[in-house]
Amino acid sequence: MIDKIYCAQVKPEMEGQRVKLAGWVYRKREIKDKVFIVLRDSSGIIQTVFKEELSKEAYETAKKTGIESSVIIEGIVKQDKRAPGGVEIQADKIEVIQNVEFFPITKDASPEFLLDVRHLHLRSPKVAAIMKVKATLIQAAREWLLQDGWYEVFPPILVTGAVEGGATLFKLKYFDKTAYLSQSAQLYLEAAIFGLEKVWSLTPSFRAEKSRTRRHLTEFWHLELEAAWMDLWDIMKVEEELVSYMVQRTLERRRSEIEMYRKDLTTLKNTEPPFPRISYDEAIDILQSKGVSIEWGEDMGADEERVLTEEFDRPFFVYGYPKHIKAFYMKEDPSDPRKVLAADMLAPEGYGEIIGGSQREDDYDKLVQRILEEGMDPKDYEWYLDLRKYGSVPHSGFGLGVERIVAWILNLDHVRWATLFPRTPTRLYP
Numbered sequence: 001m002i003d004k005i006y007c008a009q010v011k012p013e014m015e016g017q018r019v020k021l022a023g024w025v026y027r028k029r030e031i032k033d034k035v036f037i038v039l040r041d042s043s044g045i046i047q048t049v050f051k052e053e054l055s056k057e058a059y060e061t062a063k064k065t066g067i068e069s070s071v072i073i074e075g076i077v078k079q080d081k082r083a084p085g086g087v088e089i090q091a092d093k094i095e096v097i098q099n100v101e102f103f104p105i106t107k108d109a110s111p112e113f114l115l116d117v118r119h120l121h122l123r124s125p126k127v128a129a130i131m132k133v134k135a136t137l138i139q140a141a142r143e144w145l146l147q148d149g150w151y152e153v154f155p156p157i158l159v160t161g162a163v164e165g166g167a168t169l170f171k172l173k174y175f176d177k178t179a180y181l182s183q184s185a186q187l188y189l190e191a192a193i194f195g196l197e198k199v200w201s202l203t204p205s206f207r208a209e210k211s212r213t214r215r216h217l218t219e220f221w222h223l224e225l226e227a228a229w230m231d232l233w234d235i236m237k238v239e240e241e242l243v244s245y246m247v248q249r250t251l252e253r254r255r256s257e258i259e260m261y262r263k264d265l266t267t268l269k270n271t272e273p274p275f276p277r278i279s280y281d282e283a284i285d286i287l288q289s290k291g292v293s294i295e296w297g298e299d300m301g302a303d304e305e306r307v308l309t310e311e312f313d314r315p316f317f318v319y320g321y322p323k324h325i326k327a328f329y330m331k332e333d334p335s336d337p338r339k340v341l342a343a344d345m346l347a348p349e350g351y352g353e354i355i356g357g358s359q360r361e362d363d364y365d366k367l368v369q370r371i372l373e374e375g376m377d378p379k380d381y382e383w384y385l386d387l388r389k390y391g392s393v394p395h396s397g398f399g400l401g402v403e404r405i406v407a408w409i410l411n412l413d414h415v416r417w418a419t420l421f422p423r424t425p426t427r428l429y430p
């Protein structure tokens with residue numbers, strides 16, 4: 001590893017010191033007898049200036065260096081209020097690792113083109129900022145889960161059945177059998193709680209969703225928790241404490257990256273528990289009062305949720321959905337058999353659902369009945385039903401869509417920007 005420092009480590013108080021930096025040419029301009037190169041590395045950018053009186057050779061080389069060339073630059077730190085960060089490098093040495101004559105991404109590149117060359121766009125500081133925020137969110141989640149006594153487990157991705165409906169399964173040939181890509185680790189987490197009680201996993205989940213909305217991917221990162229002995233109200237408290245910790249630590253640790261995307265941080269700061277809770281019935285009343293044509297029993301899609309989020313300046317829960325619009329594994333509400341003990345967490349500012357969760361049906365016969373009602377074959381779920389035969393317990397869990405919470409935090413116009421290489425019905429490459 002070359003003996004260099006990062007752009008962000010160069011401070012005005014280092015005036016007069018000699019430094020070596022390595023990175024890529026982010027911007028370049030020639031003014032009179034100077035060449036200004038803005039160097040980019042993983043920490044940010046810094047201005048370097050080349051003049052003949054400092055080094056004719058370096059000046060001539062700098063003049064010929066193209067955007068996104070990989071370079072190593074040496075020089076003396078100088079305070080300059082006009083430069084980014086109030087500091088620049090008076091450069092007297094440049095080693096060009098690879099010169100780039102023409103870099104295909106230009107200022108007027110369309111979103112679709114940027115996705116076509118995603119492998120080249122990842123290097124832009126704004127895209128790198130998204131990935132830093134995503135990484136920090138997950139780091140914060142790990143911190144909270146560790147201190148709250150949750151065990152990380154590593155469930156399979158090759159599975160034999162649906163969790164969230166057969167229509168969105170990706171099927172693949174598995175030797176002489178049929179397998180599917182996991183839609184959710186939930187059922188396997190439910191098996192894990194009989195030994196570990198509180199478990200979590202972070203896995204890719206796959207949905208052959210044909211819907212082309214700004215919040216659906218065909219492959220997304222899924223943070224899922226499952227806990228024995230918890231009911232719906234218990235798990236909702238876990239959700240709000242976890243999300244609160246994730247958002248607030250990320251706000252502390254990645255403020256500058258977040259501010260690249262939004263100036264108003266109000267909704268991110270409004271994440272002290274408890275989050276507001278409204279019933280599905282109340283949600284329907286609100287939507288109807290706002291002129292949305294929706295009847296009790298209908299599901300709320302992205303459009304309806306967008307309208308509902310206008311009523312809130314923070315994340316909030318909707319609980320008590322009708323049974324027929326929710327998954328087979330959800331426990332019927334003992335006080336109203338039309339409903340299930342399910343709750344979604346919705347993000348404000350139009351983002352809608354970021355978490356889906358519920359209390360699970362822990363009665364064997366009722367679960368068989370729900371499987372049959374959904375037109376599925378109990379034989380395909382024999383192992384899952386065993387969990388209701390050998391020491392069944394009340395238990396609950398949820399899944400958080402990582403790209404969805406990133407999209408809200410950074411006010412992104414589509415979840416595809418929140419993942420390294422987005423997968424949608426029309427995008428499988430690069």
Ligand SMILES: NC(=O)C[C@H]([NH3+])C(=O)NS(=O)(=O)OC[C@H]1O[C@@H](n2cnc3c(N)ncnc32)[C@H](O)[C@@H]1O
Pocket residue numbers: 163164183184185186207209215216217218219220222224225353354355356357358397398399400401402403404415
């Ligand atoms: N362990 C559990 O209880 C999770 C449960 N089996 C489950 O998968 N619920 S979910 O379908 O609402 O998906 C959970 C979350 O996963 C996200 N999600 C769900 N589907 C997608 C797609 N297609 N793209 C991006 N994000 C998605 C979204 O935030 C949902 O709220």
Ligand SMILES: [Mg+2]
Pocket residue numbers: 344353355356
């Ligand atoms: Mg859901």
